[in-house]
Amino acid sequence: MEETFKESLEDAKKAYKLDDEELKVIEDADSAAEEIALPEYEHYLKHEFNSEAPGILAKYRLLGVPIGKEYGGLGMKPLVSTLVKERLGQLGLGISSFINVQSFLTAQTIERWGTSEQRKEHLPMAVKGKRIYAFGLTEPEAGSDPGAMKSTYEEKDGGYILNGTKYLISNGTISDYLLVFARNKNATQEIGAFIVDARSDGIARMQLREKIGLFTSDTGMIEMKDVPVAKDNILGEKGMGLHVAYSALLNARLGVASSCIGVIEGSLKASVSRARERIQHGKEIGKHQLIQQHIAAIRQNLEMARWPVYFAAFRKEEYEHDYGNRQVMEEVELRVSLAKRIASRLAFESADRAVQVHGGFGYSLLSPVGQLFCDSRVARIYEGTDEIQDLKIASSILGKEFEAYR
Ligand SMILES: Cc1cc2nc3c(=O)[nH]c(=O)nc-3n(C[C@H](O)[C@H](O)[C@H](O)COP(=O)(O)OP(=O)(O)OC[C@H]3O[C@@H](n4cnc5c(N)ncnc54)[C@H](O)[C@@H]3O)c2cc1C
Numbered sequence: 001m002e003e004t005f006k007e008s009l010e011d012a013k014k015a016y017k018l019d020d021e022e023l024k025v026i027e028d029a030d031s032a033a034e035e036i037a038l039p040e041y042e043h044y045l046k047h048e049f050n051s052e053a054p055g056i057l058a059k060y061r062l063l064g065v066p067i068g069k070e071y072g073g074l075g076m077k078p079l080v081s082t083l084v085k086e087r088l089g090q091l092g093l094g095i096s097s098f099i100n101v102q103s104f105l106t107a108q109t110i111e112r113w114g115t116s117e118q119r120k121e122h123l124p125m126a127v128k129g130k131r132i133y134a135f136g137l138t139e140p141e142a143g144s145d146p147g148a149m150k151s152t153y154e155e156k157d158g159g160y161i162l163n164g165t166k167y168l169i170s171n172g173t174i175s176d177y178l179l180v181f182a183r184n185k186n187a188t189q190e191i192g193a194f195i196v197d198a199r200s201d202g203i204a205r206m207q208l209r210e211k212i213g214l215f216t217s218d219t220g221m222i223e224m225k226d227v228p229v230a231k232d233n234i235l236g237e238k239g240m241g242l243h244v245a246y247s248a249l250l251n252a253r254l255g256v257a258s259s260c261i262g263v264i265e266g267s268l269k270a271s272v273s274r275a276r277e278r279i280q281h282g283k284e285i286g287k288h289q290l291i292q293q294h295i296a297a298i299r300q301n302l303e304m305a306r307w308p309v310y311f312a313a314f315r316k317e318e319y320e321h322d323y324g325n326r327q328v329m330e331e332v333e334l335r336v337s338l339a340k341r342i343a344s345r346l347a348f349e350s351a352d353r354a355v356q357v358h359g360g361f362g363y364s365l366l367s368p369v370g371q372l373f374c375d376s377r378v379a380r381i382y383e384g385t386d387e388i389q390d391l392k393i394a395s396s397i398l399g400k401e402f403e404a405y406r
Pocket residue numbers: 101135136137138142143144145167168169170171211214219378381382383384385386387388391404405
């Protein structure tokens with residue numbers, strides 16, 4: 001097993017119980033990461049989706065980590081998902097983003113809110129990687145404030161018609177199905193969630209290639225013009241769309257935090273080996289104290305990042321057994337915001353320090369730390385920005401009447 005990750009896993013095991021079945025899933029994540037690393041690197045340099053990843057992840061059953069065994073998933077608790085994403089996060093955030101969308105923003109959301117027909121229809125296919133899913137909440141004029149969305153649905157001929165534009169959507173142009181959110185054209189306070197066949201009439205998709213990182217993750221814009229959706233494809237009750245969206249974002253926010261631990265581990269691993277090998281001024285750069293300072297700081301970041309994330313995952317387990325418990329939900333929302341805010345900041349800082357340790361070679365996508373640096377910046381934006389997490393954390397202390405983000 002990869003050494004830096006092994007150390008984290010040993011520490012996690014000291015604090016939390018993990019049984020043999022759970023440990024096997026984590027070992028499989030390690031094997032999958034080994035197998036994906038080279039194609040991930042090659043696709044990264046070509047700035048294209050890693051088309052080999054879904055097959056490899058499905059082979060190790062890593063697309064169904066949180067999904068119930070009755071649908072072909074592994075039925076694992078959040079701490080196991082966290083450790084899986086931590087290991088994959090060492091490869092950058094492309095693979096983790098794919099898993100986050102496929103398994104946590106969409107499949108887990110369908111499992112929680114879907115009818116038994118919807119679960120049977122979608123979950124086995126999602127888990128096997130036979131269908132790719134995307135999550136369409138953000139719009140050009142509705143990002144941090146999804147309640148401002150302009151996409152609409154209206155009831156027609158016993159089904160629904162969707163119109164609008166979704167933007168910055170991961171898996172946007174490669175997906176087979178979209179989980180899309182829209183407001184009722186005739187009762188605008190109601191927002192609905194819909195499972196939409198991505199090849200439906202009226203859907204046009206465009207790839208957004210001009211990103212500054214995350215090159216192996218597909219990002220797209222989706223235009224919907226009079227898209228017909230069958231009545232049975234509404235997810236959750238009518239008007240519950242934002243609840244569905246927020247529950248999905250909670251899953252994925254923890255996922256981002258988890259993969260950020262991997263970014264820190266990747267930064268540490270690469271910096272240590274560079275510090276041992278690179279010679280300047282007649283000795284290994286690791287013998288210069290200022291380089292040691294970077295290494296010590298990254299190691300501290302790892303320590304500071306992983307415990308809030310592990311604890312949020314540990315608490316989320318109780319929430320997943322009792323979704324109706326408001327007190328636990330509020331605690332978990334705070335824990336997850338703290339975890340994401342802390343881990344994403346420290347991941348970006350660690351990748352930056354790792355680039356510095358690597359010098360000019362670090363400022364290149366040919367080096368793993370260059371990739372980690374470019375990828376980790378997005379962790380402070382997607383699944384809720386730094387500022388939105390700060391507002392959530394502050395209002396949890398000041399009280400609901402101080403909520404500044406709704
Ligand atoms: C690579 C990538 C992949 C993505 N994938 C998906 C996806 O799969 N599905 C999806 O639906 N979305 C996706 N997103 C969108 C992402 O969730 C949004 O970018 C994010 O929520 C921020 O929205 P925005 O970009 O519109 O920024 P804005 O909301 O316009 O924010 C701009 C700035 O204003 C700040 N701000 C906003 N409101 C407040 C406030 N009340 N108080 C203080 N500051 C505030 C923000 O924190 C930010 O700093 C993705 C984004 C990226 C970059």
